[in-house]
Amino acid sequence: xxxxxxxxxxxxxxxxxxxxxxxxxxxxxxxxxxxxxxxxxxxxxxxxxxxxxxxxxxxxxxxxxxxxxxxxxxxxxxxxxxxxxxxxxxxxxxxxxxxxxxxxxxxxxxxxxxxxxxxxxxxxxxxxxxxxxxxxxxxxxxxxxxxxxxxxxxxxxxxxxxxxxxxxxxxx
Amino acid sequence: xxxxxxxxxxxxxxxxxxxxxxxxxxxxxxxxxxxxxxxxxxxxxxxxxxxxxxxxxxxxxxxxxxxxxxxxxxxxxxxxxxxxxxxxxxxxxxxxxxxxxxxxxxxxxxxxxxxxxxxxxxxxxxxxxxxxxxxxxxxxxxxxxxxxxxxxxxxxxxxxxxxxxxxxxxxxxxxxxxxxxxxxxxxxxxxxxxxxxxxxxxxxxxxxxxxxxxxxxxxxxxxxxxxxxxxxxxxxxxxxxxxxxxxxxxxxxxxxx
Numbered sequence: 001x002x003x004x005x006x007x008x009x010x011x012x013x014x015x016x017x018x019x020x021x022x023x024x025x026x027x028x029x030x031x032x033x034x035x036x037x038x039x040x041x042x043x044x045x046x047x048x049x050x051x052x053x054x055x056x057x058x059x060x061x062x063x064x065x066x067x068x069x070x071x072x073x074x075x076x077x078x079x080x081x082x083x084x085x086x087x088x089x090x091x092x093x094x095x096x097x098x099x100x101x102x103x104x105x106x107x108x109x110x111x112x113x114x115x116x117x118x119x120x121x122x123x124x125x126x127x128x129x130x131x132x133x134x135x136x137x138x139x140x141x142x143x144x145x146x147x148x149x150x151x152x153x154x155x156x157x158x159x160x161x162x163x164x165x166x167x168x169x170x171x172x
Numbered sequence: 173x174x175x176x177x178x179x180x181x182x183x184x185x186x187x188x189x190x191x192x193x194x195x196x197x198x199x200x201x202x203x204x205x206x207x208x209x210x211x212x213x214x215x216x217x218x219x220x221x222x223x224x225x226x227x228x229x230x231x232x233x234x235x236x237x238x239x240x241x242x243x244x245x246x247x248x249x250x251x252x253x254x255x256x257x258x259x260x261x262x263x264x265x266x267x268x269x270x271x272x273x274x275x276x277x278x279x280x281x282x283x284x285x286x287x288x289x290x291x292x293x294x295x296x297x298x299x300x301x302x303x304x305x306x307x308x309x310x311x312x313x314x315x316x317x318x319x320x321x322x323x324x325x326x327x328x329x330x331x332x333x334x335x336x337x338x339x340x341x342x343x344x345x346x347x348x349x350x351x352x353x354x355x356x357x358x359x360x361x362x363x364x365x366x367x368x369x370x371x372x373x374x375x376x377x378x379x380x381x382x383x384x385x386x387x388x389x390x391x392x393x394x395x396x397x398x399x400x401x402x403x404x405x406x407x408x409x410x411x412x413x414x415x416x417x418x419x420x421x422x423x424x425x426x427x428x429x
Contacts, residue, residue, distance in 0.1 A: 071322050073228035074314065074373045083353050102349060126323055126358030128351040135352060 032112045041091045041099065041109060049079045059085075063123075082123060085110075087131040101129040222375025234298075234317040234396040234423060235367055237382070238411055241290040242428035243389035249276050251291050254384030258368070259355035264346045271342035271357070273365045274381060279429075288429065291381065291390070294319055294340040294365035295414060296423035302332035302341065311362075317395075317423050318369055323361040332362055337415050340364050367423075395423060 031039050048055050050062070062080040069075040078084045089109035092098050099107040101124040106112060108129055114121045223229065252274045255261070261271050279288045300319045302311045310326035313319050321332075321341075333341045341364040344357055354370040357363055368379035382392040393402030405411070411425035 067324060069228075071320070071324070072312065072314065074223070074316070074369070075226055075228055076370075076373050077225045086353075100349070125347065126351065126356040126361070128353050128356070130353075132353050 031109055032107055039109070041089070041093050041107065043109075044088045044091055049084075082127055083132070086127075086129060087133070090129060090131045090134075098130055098134055223373060229314055229316045229373070231315045231317075232396065233394045235372060236296065236317070236393065236395040236402060236423035236425065237367075237379070238391040238393070238402050238405060238425050238427065239291060240389045240391075240427040241288050243387045244289045244291070245387060246287070246289055248289065248387075250384045250386060251381035251390060252276050254380045255293075255365070258352070258380040259357070259366075260348075260350060260352035261357075262348070262350060269345050271344060271363060273342070273363070275339070290426065290429075292338060292340070292414075293381075293424065294336075294367070295338050295420070296365075296367060298421035298423070300420065301335040301337065305331040305335040307331065314369075316372075318367045318372070319364075320366055320369065321362050321364065323356065323358065323363070326361040328360040328362065330362060336364075337418060337420075 034040050050058075055062075063082055063085075066077075066080040066082070069077075070081070090098055093107065099109075099111070101108045101111045101121065103111070106115065110121060110124070110129070252272075255274045259273060261273060263270050273293060275292045277290050277292045279290070280286070296317055296319050298313075298317065300311070300313055302319065303313055306312075307329060308325045308327055310322045310324075311319070311332045312322060328343065330343055333339075333343065341362050343362050344359050347359045348357060351357055355366075368376075368381075371379060377392070379390075379392050382390040391402050391405065393400040395403060395406075397403055398407075406425060409427060411427050412429060413420070413422045413425060
């Protein structure tokens with residue numbers, strides 16, 4: 001190989017790698033943001049429990065560690081608890097609705113990012129994707145199902161829930 | 173203000189005064205220490221203290237229930253309803269496949285017609301057969317005696333359901349989306365009564381079923397604490413284990429059977 005062609009080759013290789021990298025980075029959008037660049041749905045807290053780059057790269061490790069501590073030792077610190085992530089990030093949108101993880105094209109904080117990154121999300125097959133607030137403020141289907149069991153099938157009425165703005169939502 | 177300041181302020185002979193002070197200090201300190209020794213064990217044992225969040229559970233406690241079936245009203249399902257509601261156990265197909273953490277059992281003596289209604293749940297054995305048979309280590313006993321399923325590891329083989337002499341465990345057959353924050357549960361895993369482990373860790377000192385029982389038939393407490401109400405009642409009134417011949421040393425005890 002002619003040694004004089006080496007710089008040109010290196011330059012070509014660098015440009016090629018850079019373009020592939022920037023294409024991948026462009027496709028990775030992170031969580032949904034509004035036109036001002038703020039994360040939607042708006043998180044409740046002021047800032048995350050870890051710096052953004054740390055939590056983005058390591059949230060799964062934090063959660064995995066915390067999971068075993070809580071399950072087997074009863075250690076329930078809040079910093080890396082999935083429940084607290086959800087309490088902060090799963091907030092109602094402008095219509096008072098809380099996005100659900102398994103919705104199509106979900107706007108749920110966890111789901112929006114995982115869909116973009118094409119990483120399967122298993123947590124919410126067991127854990128709830130709704131914050132604790134939702135259970136204390138609204139009458140959720142969890143209660144509905146119980147009343148259904150107690151009431152005879154014939155007398156079942158459409159379940160009415162109030163969203164956070166006090167309007168009535170009808171569910172099946 | 174230190175002792176030396178007091179001496180100079182009162183203007184007394186400081187060396188005698190200082191000896192007095194030391195004596196008083198020593199005697200006072202010993203009395204306080206003796207009082208502390210006498211009181212401390214009682215104080216520690218008597219209160220159900222909230223465990224700090226970052227502290228692991230220990231075998232200092234052994235949580236359990238005492239159920240007086242003579243107080244169970246006929247057909248009452250308050251504890252079952254409260255448990256289902258707290259843990260978001262919603263009916264899907266009916267009793268054959270739905271999860272039941274507490275079963276409402278009716279025993280009838282055919283000869284005399286005498287009938288007993290009672291709640292049946294995980295008995296939180298000291299030597300749990302479900303833990304012995306679990307191939308993955310998902311079924312385990314916490315240090316404070318609560319028997320749980322780690323659903324992250326559970327593969328849904330259901331050996332534990334076969335091994336349990338109390339039929340206390342259920343399999344989740346359906347995918348769920350309406351779980352509650354403190355009771356994660358999902359398709360393909362086995363589950364059972366957790367003795368409201370989240371409430372215990374918070375230091376609530378009760379369980380959903382004990383709280384809901386208006387007749388006071390269910391008492392929650394620490395079996396390791398000889399001063400707790402559950403231990404005092406067990407020692408004065410007695411209480412039996414179900415299938416005691418299996419020597420599992422259950423954490424749930426019954427009266428009135």
